[in-house]
Amino acid sequence: MRRDLAHFSDEALVALVERGDEAALGELYDRFGRPAYGLALRILRDEALAEDAVQEAFVSVWRTAARFVPERARAATWILTLVHRRAVDLVRREEHRRAEPLESAPEPAGASTEESAWLRLEGERVRAALRKLPDQQRETIELAYFGGFTQSELADRLGQPLGTIKSRMFAGLTRLRELLSEGETEWRRSRSTS
């Protein structure tokens, strides 16, 4: 039986997944598998490990969909949080990460022409917001989120007191939250009409 799931909201798909609907899980993967894999690959820098992280995160979606509360989080946030947590757990077990040089700037996504217009638009919006952050705040947030470094690891690497790292991270994410909400209304409107 074929069924078109394209018009379902992300949250409605999670509700279907809760009832054991594999096609709905497949649709969620089709929507978020690519950014999820990009995130995991960025953190883990290893294709096999990135695949593991994405697989484990989506299987978690399958197992725990019943506990997702749409009033409290968007499904996209829930799924990407699972992917991030899994990837960070994995990278912290990888000793070789510790020896790698710092690379804090995310690569632009523009090189991949087959990317959906939506991913490209969202990428531009987020990178523009990141560019507006003070350099030290941006560096701290990028190393934490994409490097998987804890606050005390960052203090060591950057040669800063732990309190400074904590302040930068809080100020940076607070500012980023503001910047992203400024650009959000416009983007959501453009997505719904595409």
Place this chain on the structure above:
Amino acid sequence: MATESVHELSAAYALDALDAHDERAYEEHLRVCDRCRTDLMSFRETAATLTYAVAAPAPPAALRKRIIEQAKAERSKVVVPLRRRWVVPTLGAAAAAAAAVAIGLGVWAAMLHGDLSSSRSAQQAASQILSNPASRRSAVTGAEGTLVVAPDGRAVLSLTGIEPAPKGKTYEIWVIKGQTPRRAGLFGEAGSVTLDRTVPNGAVVAVTVEKDGGVDAPTMTPHITAQA
């Protein structure tokens, strides 16, 4: 820790960047702080949005297939495995300390699901069992640990010093009274787990290693057991 600095940990927690001791302190604080729960929800959203800043190459087609196949192979309802390895103090005299450890379990997962209240009730159940002076405590053989059974049969199994379950596997708990082992929950790592079913007097609680998602009957002779 000063209250203001605990609030500020919301950002780092949303970025999965807290050190272990701060993470525990924050999760403890999260249970009682509405402001942090609200902050965390919006910070999580901001953090997740960062995903879109990096290149998103297409994953291999086989990955989708593997995910769907694993989902099909599993039950839809599975206990979320414990994330961290916890050092659980010996019970008995240290029951209060163990209860404190049990309270920390699962807060992160619960928050992620926006389901703190039901998780809290599970944690309260565990701490009630652990701190009830009428609960009976039995030593575990095959691993360091303690089985604590409340007078009403609700039970918490606390294990230390065991390896995390291998990839694709889970620890499964069984309650055996008579001939038939009955499923009593899954876990991934050392820690305290509240059993899914009550433990009658004289029953045996056993742990086996099974495939992810658990099985209906144990596939191996249990090497970790406790007599209730």
